[in-house]
Amino acid sequence: MxxxxxxxxxxxxxxxxxxxxxxxxxxxxxxxxxxxxxxxxxxxxxxxxxxxxxxxxxxxxxxxxxxxxxxxxxxxxxxxxxxxxxxxxxxxxxxxxxxxxxxxxxxxxxxxxxxxxxxxxxxxxVSERRALRSRLALADRMATVGTVAAGVAHEINNPLTYVLLNLDRMASALDAITGPPHAVDRLRDALAHARDGAQRVRSIVSDLRSFSRASEDTADIDVRRVVRSAVNIAGNTIRERARLVEALDETPPVRASESRLGQVFLNLLVNAAQAIAPGAPDRNLVRVSTRFDGHRIVVEVADSGCGMPPAILRRAFDPFFTTKPIGVGTGLGLSICHKIVTSLGGEIEAESRDGAGSVFRVYLPRA
Ligand SMILES: Nc1ncnc2c1ncn2[C@@H]1O[C@H](COP(=O)(O)OP(=O)(O)O)[C@@H](O)[C@H]1O
Ligand SMILES: [Mg+2]
The missing domain is CATH 3.30.450.20 (PAS domain)
Structure with missing residues (x-):
């Protein structure tokens, strides 16, 4: 033998x-x-x-x-x-x-x-090939959704403008109307409700439009400044839920549109805040950091929130994928981040442990 x-x-x-x-x-x-x-x-x-x-x-x-x-x-x-x-x-x-x-x-x-x-x-x-395949599949889904979404957003935007305009007009006209006070109040409530709804549609439409928007003016910018302004906007929401730690190392400049990059960090910070239940800010942490790894600029947003099981993590970047109730999430945040970051020649990745928090990392090429 x-x-x-x-x-x-x-x-x-x-x-x-x-x-x-x-x-x-x-x-x-x-x-x-x-x-x-x-x-x-x-x-x-x-x-x-x-x-x-x-x-x-x-x-x-x-x-x-x-x-x-x-x-x-x-x-x-x-x-x-x-x-x-x-x-x-x-x-x-x-x-x-x-x-x-x-x-x-x-x-x-x-x-x-x-x-x-x-x-x-x-x-x-074959890890690389596998990863490439799933990146391509995602890019493909995004392109399809992007095209459809941009068309829909455009169609919705015009009628929405006059809905909002007329709601505003009705609100001011109401002030001049005399009648039984409770009836006027009811109308005012109804109007306020309708305006809220229309505003929400407007913000979704503007998210959708950013799928198709041609790249805006770019400049050499300091990511720390962009991170700080995103932190300013999201800071209050975060502090209700967690300690907010900023560790912003100096980095080389990146070439990007400041407002679009700001949108990326804001989306990540809002997600971090939303992953943490309010009420125990001392026991939770949102940490945002910048550093240069000798090759690329790395911006990291980490939270001690609910984390994601692998099945959700796999889909987190998909357009319209959300685990949040209607009105809280549209499922567009991360797909927009992905789109913006890749258009800048960068990469975005996520790591998460179910129940223990998540880390989102954005890599950007130096200018
Ligand atoms: N920091 C995070 N912690 C836990 N889950 C997250 C985090 N960020 C994103 N997710 C998950 O990914 C989904 C998609 O995120 P996103 O594209 O920003 O859409 P949205 O926030 O509107 O739901 C979220 O609904 C959530 O399930
Ligand atoms: Mg989001």
Missing amino acids: TTLDDLLAGLDGPVVAALGRSGYGVVVTIDRGDGPQIVHANDAAVAILGYAAADLAARPALDHLVQDDRTRVEEMVRLARAGEVVPSPIEIGIVRKSGERAVVEVGATVVPVAEGTASVAFFRD
Whole structure:
């Protein structure tokens, strides 16, 4: 019967070397009855997993997989040993030494050897491709929604202007009318209500329009100033719910429209405030910071609020995705942030732990 050494010797050929040089990780495991153990890893595998080859050998092979994929892989190995056909290649999640998660595409074969059950797996890191794919899908959804929204906003805006105008006229005309006081009061209430509603429509429409607005005048600006003015606007709302900490390091200038960038930070600050229930400002924190990482300008808004489970985090940047009641959220805030930041050549990302708060990070290129 083949031995493990025979199998390993077979990996010395030029074909496997060429695969390694194409970035394919090669790993051989042996299961002597107590779970698969790594006995060989090429340089690419070491680079992908982040562990030195010796450390790889010291840990159960399945420990490198994200929890959800361990049982899936075990099941596939079981099927393969029973001679069944298993799908290949498959994408599975791994955890690098740094704790960072990644996605690899793996194809493997199971080989019975004298010592137990061996397997040879070839894999490559497809995390970037995955992330790119989901960014493209988001950009695509945004473009579609953006086009539709801009058209709708335009259509709504004209009639809305005369609705508001006439409501104002009626309000002033009411002052001149004499009649039973309670009847006039009722009319006044009704009018005030109608105006509130119309104002709200106006603010939604103006959000929608910002999807299509051509880029405004840009200049070299100091992000700290923009952050401070957003903090001025949102500050009171935040302080009702949390301590507000500003850690604004000096940064190189960025080239942007001050008002649009201000909108980004304001949206993030309002979301942070809304994630925290009012009533315990001493026990909550909203922290806004700026720094330069030597490459890009980083603005971070962190809160100790409700956080997001992964299912919500995945959709947070989608246009019209909101978990807030009508009148509080439109679900446009983050999609507008995303649009503005990417139009500046930057990136926006979010990290969150359900129940423990969120961090939103905006990366901007220096001017
Ligand atoms: N700081 C935050 N903490 C927790 N959840 C957040 C935070 N920011 C955004 N979210 C989630 O993302 C969703 C979308 O946000 P956004 O696009 O700003 O729309 P809106 O605030 O109008 O709901 C929110 O409804 C909320 O569920
Ligand atoms: Mg919002």
